[in-house]
Amino acid sequence: MTGTDKTRALVLIADGTEEMEAVITIDVLVRAGIEVTIANTNPSESSAESIKCSRGVRIVPDTHLSALPLPTPADPDTSFYYDVLMIPGGGPGAQTMAASTLVHQWVHAHYSKPGVLLAAVCAGPTVLKAAGVAKGAQVTSHPSVRDQLKDYFEYRDDVKGSEIVVKDEKAQLLTSRGPGSTFELALRIVEELKGKEVMESVRGPMMFP
Amino acid sequence: MTGTDKTRALVLIADGTEEMEAVITIDVLVRAGIEVTIANTNPSESSAESIKCSRGVRIVPDTHLSALPLPTPADPDTSFYYDVLMIPGGGPGAQTMAASTLVHQWVHAHYSKPGVLLAAVCAGPTVLKAAGVAKGAQVTSHPSVRDQLKDYFEYRDDVKGSEIVVKDEKAQLLTSRGPGSTFELALRIVEELKGKEVMESVRGPMMFP
Ligand SMILES: [Cu+]
Numbered sequence: 001m002t003g004t005d006k007t008r009a010l011v012l013i014a015d016g017t018e019e020m021e022a023v024i025t026i027d028v029l030v031r032a033g034i035e036v037t038i039a040n041t042n043p044s045e046s047s048a049e050s051i052k053c054s055r056g057v058r059i060v061p062d063t064h065l066s067a068l069p070l071p072t073p074a075d076p077d078t079s080f081y082y083d084v085l086m087i088p089g090g091g092p093g094a095q096t097m098a099a100s101t102l103v104h105q106w107v108h109a110h111y112s113k114p115g116v117l118l119a120a121v122c123a124g125p126t127v128l129k130a131a132g133v134a135k136g137a138q139v140t141s142h143p144s145v146r147d148q149l150k151d152y153f154e155y156r157d158d159v160k161g162s163e164i165v166v167k168d169e170k171a172q173l174l175t176s177r178g179p180g181s182t183f184e185l186a187l188r189i190v191e192e193l194k195g196k197e198v199m200e201s202v203r204g205p206m207m208f209p
Numbered sequence: 210m211t212g213t214d215k216t217r218a219l220v221l222i223a224d225g226t227e228e229m230e231a232v233i234t235i236d237v238l239v240r241a242g243i244e245v246t247i248a249n250t251n252p253s254e255s256s257a258e259s260i261k262c263s264r265g266v267r268i269v270p271d272t273h274l275s276a277l278p279l280p281t282p283a284d285p286d287t288s289f290y291y292d293v294l295m296i297p298g299g300g301p302g303a304q305t306m307a308a309s310t311l312v313h314q315w316v317h318a319h320y321s322k323p324g325v326l327l328a329a330v331c332a333g334p335t336v337l338k339a340a341g342v343a344k345g346a347q348v349t350s351h352p353s354v355r356d357q358l359k360d361y362f363e364y365r366d367d368v369k370g371s372e373i374v375v376k377d378e379k380a381q382l383l384t385s386r387g388p389g390s391t392f393e394l395a396l397r398i399v400e401e402l403k404g405k406e407v408m409e410s411v412r413g414p415m416m417f418p
Contacts, residue, residue, distance in 0.1 A: 023232040023266055027388070030264035038266070050259070050269045055239035057232055057247070058269035060259045122416075142416060164418040178416030179236070183389065207331075207351060207387030209373040 007034045007193050010068075010082040010110075012103065012127075013061060014041045016092025019053035020179040021121050025086055028186035031202045032194050037082070039065040041097050054090040065102055071109050078113075083193055085110040089122020089142060089178065098130035107131035111171070117192055119174040121185050125149055128173070137168035139175045183208075216243045216402050219277075219291040219319075221312065221336075222270060223250045225301025228262035229388040230330050234295055237395035240411045241403050246291070248274040250306050263299040274311055280318050287322075292402055294319040298331020298351060298387070307339035316340035320380070326401055328383040330394050334358055337382070346377035348384045392417075 009029050013022050026036050040051060040061035050058040071080035085106065087097065097103045110116045111133040120128055122142040128134050129152045139153035149155055156166050164181045165188045167174050174192070176185040183206075191199040218238050222231050235245050249260060249270035259267040280289035294315065296306065306312045319325045320342040329337055331351040337343050338361045348362035358364055365375050373390045374397045376383050383401070385394040392415075400408040 018236075019232050020229075020236045023228050024388075026266055027227075027229045027264040036265070055236040056245070057235055060267035060269065142414075144414075161418050164416075176416075178414065179233075180392065180412075180415035180417035184418060203389075205351075205353075205387065206389035207373075207385075208389035209370050209393060 008082045009034050009036045009084045009086060009189075010106075011036060011038050011086045011088070012041045012065065012097055012106075013038060013051050013053070013059060013088065014093040014096040015052050016090050016096065017051065017053050017088050018090030018093065018122055018179060019055060019057040019059065021088035021090065021124075021182045022053070022059065024179070024182040025088065025119075025186045025189070028183065028190060028202060032190040032198055034083070034190070034193065037068070038062045039068060041065050041100055041103050043096075043100070054093065065106065070105055071113070073112065081110065081113050081116055084117040084119055084189055086189070087118075087120040087124035087127050089124045091123050091144075094123035094126050097127045103127065104131040107133055115172075117172050117174060117189065119185060119189055121176045121182055122178045125153070125175050129153070134168065134171040134173050137171040137173050138166050139168065139173070140164075140166045140177055141175060142178050217291045218243050218245045218293045218295060218398075219315075220245060220247050220295045220297070221250045221274065221306055221315075222247060222260050222262070222268060222297065223302040223305040224261050225299050225305065226260065226262050226297050227299035227302070227331055227388060228264060228266040228268065230297035230299065230333075230391045231262070231268065233388070233391040234297065234328075234395045234398070237392065237399060237411060241399040241407055243292075243399070243402065246277070247271045248277060250274050250309055250312050252305075252309070263302065274315065279314055280322070282321065290319065290322050290325055293326040293328055293398055295398070296327075296329040296333035296336050298329075298333045300332050300353075303332035303335050306336045312336065313340040316342055324381075326381050326383060326398065328394060328398055330385045330391055331387045334362070334384050338362070343377065343380040343382050346380040346382050347375055348377065348382070349375045349386055350384060351387050
């Protein structure tokens with residue numbers, strides 16, 4: 001899909017990222033055979049080796065985002081694109097990403113590339129707005145950031161049950177509401193990228209109620 | 210409950226621990242105002258600063274288990290006990306803990322202390338068996354380790370829905386099946402330690418489907 005055989009995901013994290021939203025997504029995607037890169041998006045002058053997430057869990061990123069080659073439409077080599085770019089919530093983490101020009105560039109590049117998914121959960125969709133992509137797309141989020149999003153997106157309120165993951169077909173964008181719906185979001189990413197059969201083979205052994 | 214006002218949890222991790230099971234538990238407990246210590250149980254000669262979990266997420270522990278004071282019944286100071294000792298799954302992580310004499314000592318100490326909870330998910334209950342506690346207790350686990358457990362515990366097969374967390378009252382032991390039921394286990398720990406109202410105040414904002 002992106003010039004390599006391997007399906008690849010890029011998950012952005014920063015200090016204050018919601019650790020469940022990041023880790024559930026990463027783990028479920030790895031279970032589906034997707035190669036996941038965890039990128040630190042803290043301002044690059046901050047040199048800490050681990051990210052301190054919203055409830056104190058410290059995660060070691062694979063790389064800083066600034067160390068990855070930013071794909072551009074002019075470049076004939078499309079192998080720098082990921083198949084999905086995922087933005088977890090956690091207010092302070094999302095604020096750091098929303099303020100980062102580099103994150104805006106990565107979001108733009110992947111939004112503009114046909115066949116590439118964007119995914120965001122909880123406060124994550126605020127980063128899409130800050131990057132200026134997907135205006136008018138159908139989106140949901142954690143209710144705590146609804147008011148920041150409702151005039152920019154076509155906001156979907158109170159989605160529940162099987163509707164808890166919102167897809168905007170045109171923007172190739174998946175969004176959901178919080179840690180409690182991140183399994184659903186991650187499994188939906190798997191289904192979009194690898195098909196329903198793979199998704200079900202990943203879901204079964206996780207032992208949902 | 211244990212000599213301090215603060216409710217405290219000890220979560221054991223090792224290389225190969227299931228990262229969702231650890232992180233969901235830690236995060237949900239912190240949301241409930243519980244102080245969580247994440248202890249490295251790798252053989253202490255291994256000096257890596259981070260734990261490499263089952264799907265590649267690297268987590269920085271708060272301490273090595275050997276650096277914490279092991280509570281003993283003879284000690285009049287009960288402040289070394291935690292209110293809950295939690296063992297996540299992930300086969301290789303659970304095997305490391307099952308082979309650790311130090312982990313056995315910690316499990317024994319907390320099992321023997323009235324008012325203290327044990328919790329285990331997925332392959333975690335194999336560590337309880339290895340430590341020689343809770344024989345005959347009602348337990349569930351991931352089906353992949355059922356055969357290791359069914360003669361030692363009173364094994365509960367195929368628990369689902371609202372039954373997916375199994376409590377043994379006598380052993381003060383909570384068990385569940387996998388990453389997909391770890392939210393339920395963590396919320397049950399919160400309910401046992403802090404009451405139903407706190408549990409519900411934590412569950413709501415996580416936005417379950
Ligand atoms: Cu969140």
